[in-house]
Amino acid sequence: MHTLSTLAVASLAAVASAAPAAAPADPLRLTVDTATTYQTIDGFGFSEAFQRANQIINLPEAKRNELVDLLFNVTSGVGFSILRNGIGSSPNSTLDWMNTIEPNAPVGGPSGSPHYIWDGNDSGQFWIAQQAAKYGVKTFYADAWSAPGFMKNNSNDAGGGYLCGTPGRPACADGQDWRRAYAEYLAEYVATYHNAGIDITHLGFLNEPDFTTAYASMLMDGAQSADFIKILHSVLKSHGLEKQVHIACCDATGWATQRNMSNAILADKEAAPLVDVFTSHLYTSKIDSPLPSEGQRAWMSEYADLGGNWSTTWFNANASAYNDTKALAGDGLTWARNLHTGLTTGNLSAFLWWVATQDTATNGNNNEKLILTDLELGTYTVAKRLWAFAQFSRAARPGALRVSVKTTGTDGCLVKGASPLRTIAFHNADGAVSVIAINDGATDVPITVRSRVASAVSAEAWATDSTRDLERVGVTVDAQGDVSTASVPAHGVLSVIVRV
Ligand SMILES: *[C@@H]1O[C@H](CO)[C@@H](O)[C@H](O)[C@H]1NC(C)=O
Ligand SMILES: *[C@@H]1O[C@H](CO)[C@@H](O)[C@H](O)[C@H]1NC(C)=O
Ligand SMILES: *[C@@H]1O[C@H](CO)[C@@H](O)[C@H](O)[C@H]1NC(C)=O
Ligand SMILES: *[C@@H]1O[C@H](CO)[C@@H](O)[C@H](O)[C@H]1NC(C)=O
Ligand SMILES: *[C@@H]1O[C@H](CO)[C@@H](O)[C@H](O)[C@H]1NC(C)=O
Ligand SMILES: *[C@@H]1O[C@H](CO)[C@@H](O)[C@H](O)[C@H]1NC(C)=O
Ligand SMILES: *[C@@H]1O[C@H](CO)[C@@H](O)[C@H](O)[C@H]1NC(C)=O
Ligand SMILES: *[C@@H]1O[C@H](CO)[C@@H](O)[C@H](O)[C@H]1NC(C)=O
Ligand SMILES: *[C@@H]1O[C@H](CO)[C@@H](O)[C@H](O)[C@H]1NC(C)=O
Numbered sequence: 001m002h003t004l005s006t007l008a009v010a011s012l013a014a015v016a017s018a019a020p021a022a023a024p025a026d027p028l029r030l031t032v033d034t035a036t037t038y039q040t041i042d043g044f045g046f047s048e049a050f051q052r053a054n055q056i057i058n059l060p061e062a063k064r065n066e067l068v069d070l071l072f073n074v075t076s077g078v079g080f081s082i083l084r085n086g087i088g089s090s091p092n093s094t095l096d097w098m099n100t101i102e103p104n105a106p107v108g109g110p111s112g113s114p115h116y117i118w119d120g121n122d123s124g125q126f127w128i129a130q131q132a133a134k135y136g137v138k139t140f141y142a143d144a145w146s147a148p149g150f151m152k153n154n155s156n157d158a159g160g161g162y163l164c165g166t167p168g169r170p171a172c173a174d175g176q177d178w179r180r181a182y183a184e185y186l187a188e189y190v191a192t193y194h195n196a197g198i199d200i201t202h203l204g205f206l207n208e209p210d211f212t213t214a215y216a217s218m219l220m221d222g223a224q225s226a227d228f229i230k231i232l233h234s235v236l237k238s239h240g241l242e243k244q245v246h247i248a249c250c251d252a253t254g255w256a257t258q259r260n261m262s263n264a265i266l267a268d269k270e271a272a273p274l275v276d277v278f279t280s281h282l283y284t285s286k287i288d289s290p291l292p293s294e295g296q297r298a299w300m301s302e303y304a305d306l307g308g309n310w311s312t313t314w315f316n317a318n319a320s321a322y323n324d325t326k327a328l329a330g331d332g333l334t335w336a337r338n339l340h341t342g343l344t345t346g347n348l349s350a351f352l353w354w355v356a357t358q359d360t361a362t363n364g365n366n367n368e369k370l371i372l373t374d375l376e377l378g379t380y381t382v383a384k385r386l387w388a389f390a391q392f393s394r395a396a397r398p399g400a401l402r403v404s405v406k407t408t409g410t411d412g413c414l415v416k417g418a419s420p421l422r423t424i425a426f427h428n429a430d431g432a433v434s435v436i437a438i439n440d441g442a443t444d445v446p447i448t449v450r451s452r453v454a455s456a457v458s459a460e461a462w463a464t465d466s467t468r469d470l471e472r473v474g475v476t477v478d479a480q481g482d483v484s485t486a487s488v489p490a491h492g493v494l495s496v497i498v499r500v
Contacts, residue, residue: 222264
């Protein structure tokens with residue numbers, strides 16, 4: 001059997017780059033098979049927790065509208081489709097603390113009547129949620145970093161500690177058990193948002209429960225989480241919220257810890273079916289295989305490059321030549337690869353960046369934001385990695401199924417070990433089929449996309465590389481839905497979408 005050799009791909013690509021205007025003679029063919037399906041996509045998103053929302057709200061109106069449009073618009077912006085809110089647990093809203101709706105312990109302890117206070121602001125997050133909803137966002141993940149301090153053994157929402165009444169932990173003063181009150185408090189947050197016009201669809205009660213720090217934090221292991229999930233579900237049910245709200249767990253610091261927590265929850269046969277989504281961050285360990293699942297979806301619910309200095313770069317060729325992974329960590333192309341790995345190797349249904357916006361003063365102006373804001377000047381600057389998210393978010397809409405795609409030469413033979421492309425494909429709920437191709441190589445790679453979409457009416461493609469941000473690329477589609485005349489740019493990403 002004939003296989004396209006590395007040499008053939010390389011020389012073909014060299015011709016294409018030497019004479020970019022000429023039609024490529026022998027492109028690679030990406031064939032989508034919509035009959036081979038994988039996970040359902042819930043979307044792509046970010047958080048504006050820790051007061052970051054105010055970095056958008058307090059921009060001059062014109063810039064603020066422009067930035068909101070950039071984040072949420074499905075036809076001209078990134079089209080982010082998930083917003084992750086932090087459920088505040090702190091007594092105040094300053095720096096990285098978010099104020100709670102229950103600042104004081106009820107008289108009479110855990111069984112007393114709670115006094116909830118809704119300030120209509122929620123550390124700026126309510127406003128962001130309203131903007132998202134205007135753009136059609138339907139998935140709102142509310143996640144608590146901790147219970148309020150009075151519910152915990154350390155009397156502080158920050159500094160780790162645990163929820164009083166948690167099994168396997170020493171009893172708190174007077175043997176108080178705050179588990180049910182904490183679940184009621186979380187349900188109250190959901191009800192408050194509902195009354196204000198936003199339906200929370202996903203609810204988490206932990207954030208990095210394996211990490212103690214100076215902002216809101218609370219420790220819990222997998223078995224203890226399984227215990228709390230049963231309480232939370234029964235409380236949601238008592239409020240008629242169990243259908244609206246999917247329980248998510250556990251936002252561990254890394255994939256390996258989350259795997260252990262998921263396993264412990266799955267081992268509890270009562271708790272397992274009550275969890276809909278397993279959520280993980282990737283700070284302490286990366287994705288190497290899918291998380292265990294009995295039908296639960298997997299979300300990468302928070303990650304960012306915390307170490308790197310602020311950089312808007314798409315691809316740092318020098319750092320790549322020196323394999324300087326630290327310098328590459330914030331690059332747009334690196335994030336396109338991270339998204340690809342998460343959705344393929346990790347079986348992810350959602351991929352959420354940490355915070356969208358941040359100023360220069362915070363955390364040494366590192367790379368943890370997608371957009372650098374300057375409230376004094378009233379301006380913002382976009383990092384190219386935002387466009388990596390756009391390449392995925394615009395092509396794989398909520399409800400899309402990931403489907404199979406294979407790369408061959410035009411003769412139909414598989415390209416063995418020689419393809420410079422990482423590919424992924426989706427079958428969207430509206431019938432549109434999309435393919436995203438990432439080119440790791442230094443030369444453009446011409447492709448055709450064979451999707452055999454019945455009643456294809458049009459195709460679009462967008463490219464992002466060092467000089468372009470989701471720029472439209474001309475393509476043609478035939479009656480069978482096969483697309484031609486596109487190139488995956490060197491060190492770049494091309495998304496092709498065939499509409500029906
Ligand atoms: C705000 O809340 C945090 C967390 O409980 C606390 O550490 C901090 O001292 C509080 N700040 C003020 C100004 O009260
Ligand atoms: C919410 O409160 C913060 C801090 O006081 C303020 O900067 C922001 O403008 C408020 N948000 C809205 C929508 O009023
Ligand atoms: C999104 O952008 C398009 C094109 O600029 C515009 O026509 C549309 O009104 C925007 N959508 C929303 C919800 O503002
Ligand atoms: C609360 O629990 C944590 C974790 O087990 C422990 O380290 C800490 O000493 C406890 N704090 C108090 C005040 O008992
Ligand atoms: C996960 O559990 C295994 C088996 O108990 C243990 O060896 C490993 O250290 C745990 N990993 C993490 C990150 O907690
Ligand atoms: C992928 O995730 C889905 C839930 O979205 C799950 O049903 C399926 O078993 C997972 N597949 C693998 C290989 O883990
Ligand atoms: C960030 O910049 C500082 C100061 O210039 C430098 O010491 C540090 O190595 C840089 N970090 C990275 C990850 O490039
Ligand atoms: C390229 O990276 C290497 C290794 O980090 C460094 O020594 C060199 O100065 C860099 N060159 C340029 C032009 O940035
Ligand atoms: C970078 O890594 C590649 C692949 O592992 C290797 O071939 C190359 O020699 C490395 N370059 C440097 C400068 O270490």
